[in-house]
Amino acid sequence: MQTTVESGWQGEWRRGQPRQRPRTVHQRAARHQCSSCGKISARKLPHCPTCRSVCYCNSECQRAHYYKGHKEDCETFLNPPLDVTFVTEPIEGEKYARDPVFAQHHQDGFGCWVSIKTSPHCELQFMANPTRANKDAECRLPGDLGVTMENLDNCQAHASNLLTLQVLVQNRRKDKKLVLVLGGQSHVVSFGKSTEDVLQGKTIIDGVTTFQMERQSFASVPVAYDPFDKKPRLFVKNLDGVELKEGGRLPPAVKDAEKGILALRPGQYAILQMQYRVGDGGSMRKDWDALRLLQTFTLPVVVPWGEDRSPSAFEADYAREHRKSGSAPLGMRVTFDQDAVQEFFKDGIKGGDEAHIRSHYGEKGAKKYDRQMEVAKQKSLDIMKEFRRRGGTLEEALAFQLGAGMTDEALLTLLHWEED
Ligand SMILES: [Zn+2]
Ligand SMILES: [Zn+2]
Structure with missing residues (x-):
């Protein structure tokens, strides 16, 4: 084992x-803001030991919040633990x-x-x-x-x-x-x-x-x-x-x-x-x-x-x-x-990858996506070359890539393949 x-x-x-x-301001606040009185503390606050989904300045705040409704939220798993x-x-x-x-x-x-x-x-x-x-x-x-x-x-x-x-x-x-x-x-x-x-x-x-x-x-x-x-x-x-x-x-x-x-x-x-x-x-x-x-x-x-x-x-x-x-x-x-x-996916379902990426990750995300597609294409090309170098056929190279789930990249590479 x-x-x-x-x-x-x-x-x-x-x-x-x-x-x-990266940790965001919001997430930091979530761990430093009392769930009961709302005060923001410089230090990390202790959390409810049962659920860890809320945190408090002190036991008074904890008690108050518990009877204000946290008892139920805690038992019904309303929120997951606070985790960045x-x-x-x-x-x-x-x-x-x-x-x-x-x-x-x-x-x-x-x-x-x-x-x-x-x-x-x-x-x-x-x-x-x-x-x-x-x-x-x-x-x-x-x-x-x-x-x-x-x-x-x-x-x-x-x-x-x-x-x-x-x-x-x-x-x-x-x-x-x-x-x-x-x-x-x-x-x-x-x-x-x-x-x-x-x-x-x-x-x-x-x-x-x-x-x-x-x-x-x-x-x-x-x-x-x-x-x-x-x-x-x-x-x-x-x-x-x-x-x-x-x-x-x-x-x-x-x-x-x-x-x-x-x-x-x-x-x-x-x-x-x-x-x-x-x-x-x-x-x-x-x-x-x-x-x-x-x-x-x-x-x-x-x-x-x-x-x-x-x-x-x-x-x-x-x-x-x-x-x-x-x-x-x-x-x-x-x-x-x-x-x-x-x-969550409605933009993508309607408008495809581009729409999904833009609505979830903005321009920066779209650029990153393009870069990753480039890397994938390069990898596919490398595989094709390696097969040819060792005397394998393009069909074998394609079968291998399909087997590895590289459908898009493999087909694209094959389409643009030029024998040296
Ligand atoms: Zn408090
Ligand atoms: Zn709790």
Whole structure:
């Protein structure tokens, strides 16, 4: 079992993702402004230990606020904990939240908020592929050319059809009991009517199962699973607001960073990022295309966890049950709010990428997006050249890129390919 965060892999991920967002005046205020009396303090204020979504000057303010209504908000998980990397309301001057909540649920004193890792390049993302340990075995180019993808940024490929979910989980139990989270076993379930679309581009190795309910067929898709090396494509981003450091010692709450297994004490929260391939890159290429097909996010949890059985035993049971029945045996089903999805993406749905990027990220974001497209095209060109240099055909190069999800870039490069 993994006991430390694999060195390099978080950095690998970050290289392909937008940098940590700068703290804004608004977010600073949120941590320094008393939720009860409104006074702004120079120091960071203590927060409600149960939810961490509010903070106070002192215990008088805390008491007053509690009876003014926070008691209920705290119990109904109205707001996620204050965290500069999970900002669910638009910050000053912006139209949209940085981390919009598309699904939210709580039960038995445990809550879950699902957002996505939005970025200007909504359809074009690096595939965070933690295949570093066995990249030679897993990422061999087709056609027996005897080269590995090592020269292509250590197996990191662009993909135009990946969705990155950002999931915040928190224990707010009052009985001091732990909650066990099996993040790497998370699934999404499609709407019955969209199952065909969800299945496009999926193969047996993707671990997708289908099942029937009320004469409709549903698909259950693992969301933190890498079909290349059958490992979770997942990353524990932070615990209680502290970012997990590369190669650093793991906090006791993180039982297995690679599999996303967490044991959270009351008050503790964690943010997980998980990434999966949606569709074939043809019919489904945008975040919103993928999100609109989703009915629920299923997160396996044990609430409460009495430490009676080991996390890995629970995980093994879960995987076996899921394979057998096709549906999730334990945990939380978090329903996607399709109105929220529609509202957040309406500019893009109507006007395409450009409109989406402009309304969410402004001119600066649009420029960044263009630059990233250039990098992607260059990478595709490099792959084509490498195949030709080793005597491979353009068809092989194309097949390889399609396999890596580089649909747009590969086709563009092929179109403009000129043999030397
Ligand atoms: Zn106060
Ligand atoms: Zn609270």
